[in-house]
Amino acid sequence: MNILVTGAKGFVGKNLIAELRNKGYNDIFEFSRESDPSLLEKYTKDCDFVFHLAGVNRPKDVNEFMEGNFGLTSQLLELLKKHGNKAPVLITSSIQADKDNPYGRSKKAGEDLLLNYYKETDVKVYIYRLPNLFGKWSRPNYNTVVATYCHNIARDMDIQINNPDAELTLCYIDDVLEEFLRALEGHPTIQDDYCVVPTTHKIKLGDLANVIKSFKDSRGNLSIPNMKDALTKKLYSTYLSFLPENKFSYDLKMNCDHRGSFTEFIRTLDRGQVSINVSKPGITKGNHWHHTKNEKFLVVSGEGLIRFRKIDSEEIIEYRVNGDRLQVVDIPTGYTHSIVNIGEKDLVTVMWVNECFDPGKPDTYYLEV
Structure with missing residues (x-):
């Protein structure tokens, strides 16, 4: 099975490709910003499934939202139509897609492209409106506040808490991968006309900061986080992935x-x-x-x-x-x-x-x- 992954060098793409290989999928077409644009022509001809993960989160210019989240999607779908390729297409959108801001509008435009593509071709499409994702290999000050807090706290750097009572909906990368593999096998989780990752977690911003600070403190007080709590367990694994490479070890008294x-x-x-x-x-x-x-x-x-x-x-x-x-x-x-x-x-x-x-x-x- 030939699997095309756009955004292959991004947070979700790196994790997905690693897990696909774990599951025995070795024919993976990796496409990223650094790839030769002509490769997309070949990949869209030969692929059997598309994970369209490429997108723009924090551009220097707001116009890049539409170019990155709409333009590449349009190009991808046109190439698939050109080759008569009926490969299912999974696209990562955002819970922001129903909001009137530059990012949300660009994500909604990408969704509409895919829905029209489905109407024209009757090809299976999976639109995932994802909440805030977190996990290993995410980027601080880019992907998620979790990455930023983990990175900064592990390095004794200050963090910013604008509203401690603001509630976040978080989704762990491994739960995303499990759901994407279900979609690959033709069994996505559908809710209200969109595909969803069924496992999410809610936490207030202030509580999130305190939990991550407790991970740093645990080296001194020798405590182990509450692994019975699913979110704490996932946050701790994420925190460890952000440890500086010269700080993996710590002394005991x-x-x-x-x-x-x-x-x-x-x-x-x-x-x-x-x-x-x-x-x-x-x-x-x-x-x-x-x-x-x-x-x-x-x-x-x-x-x-x-x-x-x-x-x-x-x-x-x-x-x-x-x-x-x-x-x-x-x-x-x-x-x-x-x-x-x-x-x-x-x-x-x-x-x-x-x-x-x-x-x-x-x-x-x-x-x-």
């Missing part, structure tokens, strides 16, 4: 002493925290018990001995663990416990606890095993 180190890695509101414990050879750590707090230990390097004793018993229970055989050991409540490095190198243990440490209520009581 290592609490070091002669015994080794203890370093908190991740803290969550409802799933506890993860820490990394390093013990030097011969060192014993622990010797305490908990009423409610519970843990999981996973030794990933070295040799260790985890010892347990129920606080009202003399019986000692032992588990030998090592990094050559990854094995999780649960730490039940009511058992005092310790971990001893019985090897000749550092003992490295990943420790999960069901609640973040609260110095006001540590639920930790010293008692030797």
Whole structure:
């Protein structure tokens, strides 16, 4: 199947082409502003489906709106008619198309061209009035406020919030791609005479800014965003794609002493925290018990001995663990416990606890095993 994608170097085009290739579509005609204009003649002759994504969002001159959003569409459709090509055509319009502004009028003109083309040729056409899109590979100060906020906040740059209570309708690029693939297979989602991406999200501008700022803060407070919230999950993935390439990593606070180190890695509101414990050879750590707090230990390097004793018993229970055989050991409540490095190198243990440490209520009581 030969697939023509106009606007191939743009935000949606780059993501779409990558996903088409993921799905096994390898015969893709990529057309962009940098392409030789004569290629469009060949592509419109041989294509089996058209994704017409090219357009103008923020021109230097408002006249470019009509030229970019109407002129190229007209040229594309005329070439398809010239070659008698009945390939379905999908066009990306905007929710602005019903508004009386230069951008909206240009998008509406493009829609009308496609509707007339359908009436003349009976070729399948799919008109998508898209809201504000966001996701990886979008451009700050061009595609969406999400891109601008992610880019600036990741670089400690100021952001502008004109009206914190202004509500945005956002649509994530992966949801767009899923819908476009359905259209490619002949099953678009139709609503009120237009095609739509069924999954969208609403958020106030001020809330959007605060959520993205929290992603930056999470490196310091070790928190993980609420991945149960679909919009937060998508925004966080987008934010990470805007990290400066020399800022992918960040330091953790290592609490070091002669015994080794203890370093908190991740803290969550409802799933506890993860820490990394390093013990030097011969060192014993622990010797305490908990009423409610519970843990999981996973030794990933070295040799260790985890010892347990129920606080009202003399019986000692032992588990030998090592990094050559990854094995999780649960730490039940009511058992005092310790971990001893019985090897000749550092003992490295990943420790999960069901609640973040609260110095006001540590639920930790010293008692030797």
